[in-house]
Amino acid sequence: MSTKKALMAKIHIAKKELNLDDATYRDVLWRVTGKRSCKDMTIAQLQDAAKDMQNSGFKPKATPKHGSKPNVTKRRQPLINKIEAILADMGLHWNYAHGVGEQMFKIKRLQFLNDQQLYKVTQALSAHQQSETLKAAKEAAKPKQNAK
Structure with a gap:
């Protein structure tokens, strides 16, 4: 997954977990980046939006980047x-x-x-x-x- 797609997904997960309605969500994006849609943002703007949502209480789950221990008998x-x-x-x-x-x-x-x-x-x-x-x-x- 590209960085941009991953950031967009993270922001949409944050929207859901913070229980933001669409209007509030777009207002947050506008306040932080001056854009109302993630697809119009640069990677830096997406990072800013994700950071703002984290500051508002969103706690992203750690992604397993290093593989996981096998579950065996x-x-x-x-x-x-x-x-x-x-x-x-x-x-x-x-x-x-x-x-x-x-x-x-x-x-x-x-x-x-x-x-x-x-x-x-x-x-x-x-x-x-x-x-x-x-x-x-x-x-x-x-x-x-x-x-x-």
């Missing part, structure tokens, strides 16, 4: 917890793990992998973690050169 939860720990240690998000699963098995979400595939994703992430740890240790051990 209790039996598979230890593998998901291991993946979560590896991702946290490396500062990566769930989308990274989902991407590894898709690259390895052409399946977009980890929860759709079978047990063996999920285990292989865990092994791949663990190997990547060890590789990155060794690389960081080598970088730290290198003597620093004086810049002149």
